[in-house]
Amino acid sequence: MLYVDAPIANLLDGTRGQPKLLVVDDQPINIQVMYQIFSADFQVFMATSGAQALALCKDNPPDLVLLDIVMPGMDGFEVCTRLKADETTRDIPVIFVTAYTDAIQETRGLSVGAVDFISKPVNPAVVRARVKTHITLKLQSDVMRRLVFLDGLTGVYNRRYFDQQFAMEMARSVRNQSPLSLIMLDVDYFKRFNDYYGHQAGDDCLRQIATTLKEGLRRPADLVARYGGEEFACILPETEFHDAMALAIELEQRIREKNIPHANSDAAAVVTISLGVSGRTGDTPGDASALLAQADVQLYIAKNAGRARVCGELMLSA
Template structure:
């Protein structure tokens, strides 16, 4: 558990918020929302490490709010704090993704202890996730981390009507580099390129990952095609500036990259009727994955165009686009 943990308390009754806040004093930074919509807005701007959520709120109730939170932040612990005492409500909360259920009126020492335990578990899980999501050679995110984030950001962008950008990056003539300099130098080259990526992709929410072999990807939430292409140009320049000799390349005297760029606004996931769910799950995630696959295909097509045009450049996937 960390003293800097950010805890969001959501309740339409300010007096209830005050009681819970008093019980949690000193556990971390406390912030408050009086509606589900306000809670989602606060999370979008500055995500919390844990949420305490009332069930009975007007408009967007706690159950619907919890489902949305868990879709956008799968590792976020959500604890219901509510006057509902029926077993069915507790089951409903757990089905929505809650990790715990506390009845009102609360017992402050119990609330404090439970929140402390869930913050400790979150910290441990976060540490394990960092290890499992990191590429061991380059130290940046791996393919698994990219796939997970792509799914999360796709859903978030679809709900908000915002664009999602993607760069697909390939080191030019990397096989020739390995053949000429050896695999140890090849590994060193991959690490240097990955570090250049990490130093260039710095905006909050963006993710640079090793996609496989000598291929990398960058996920750019909120980036239109022009913004994504501009970042691609900076990545190209950063790798070129490493000035790593590449005797086997016909693109330049040093190591370079080719980059394909795609961006688009995801289609919303269909909604289910009634209050029990806010989004309909596609069969095996098919609807969302089909769209994600299309974004990957477009970026890969642009990458192929960059290679065909001579490498060491950025190409965008749009009608009539030129490198």
């Protein structure tokens, strides 16, 4: 259990760095005050309008938003309403920081999804304590959600999480006109492995493969999931096709170098994998099902060509 009085760094998994805090206010002096309060313990991001805040939350979701109410164009109530209506941002806690002090405004803020309401001028100790409380709750909630999306056998993400994240990364890739690559891979002759060595050895083999794949990914945003049975998938955001091919070749070699004996394989004397790679550029049509189907086709080609190899193809522009 993680407690509010634990250091902020202890609430993280060691790979994320400091928690991310987004301060939204149209007055730079107010943003400056918040930066001075939180910069030692948080990555502090700033937005001076509602539209800018929404864009930042979609592209680089913070762990918490400190949101002013009175802003030109789009007020804080509307920003919070939109955040809570979007599946990709609804779990980000929002604290209103405003000069309003009446109960009607506070009630409205809580009704649109905010978790707290702080009055200006802020007391640094109070705002720091409240933010830390809600950050703690958010990170604990993130841990629980991740457990739902983990494969029980291998410890990597499951198919459900893959489907969710792949759709999200495709949408981000299209929105930002950035590359996105996908690797589908299969353990060669795995049924023969299970029949010869037994299912317990088969389970251990899958665990070793999952761990090796996870350790082989290069970027924090890269993701490996157990797609089903002995099949795995890797989502590679912001990754050009040629870099994805290089990574796939490296992963194939890493698995081979585990030297897991496989006496009944026609590909090698050790366990090997076949990999299919697909990728899109910034101007390629944003069709998630097409990118997935292309990776599947390339995996099929790799298996038909003798297994223990990588095949890939870049999606062509429209």
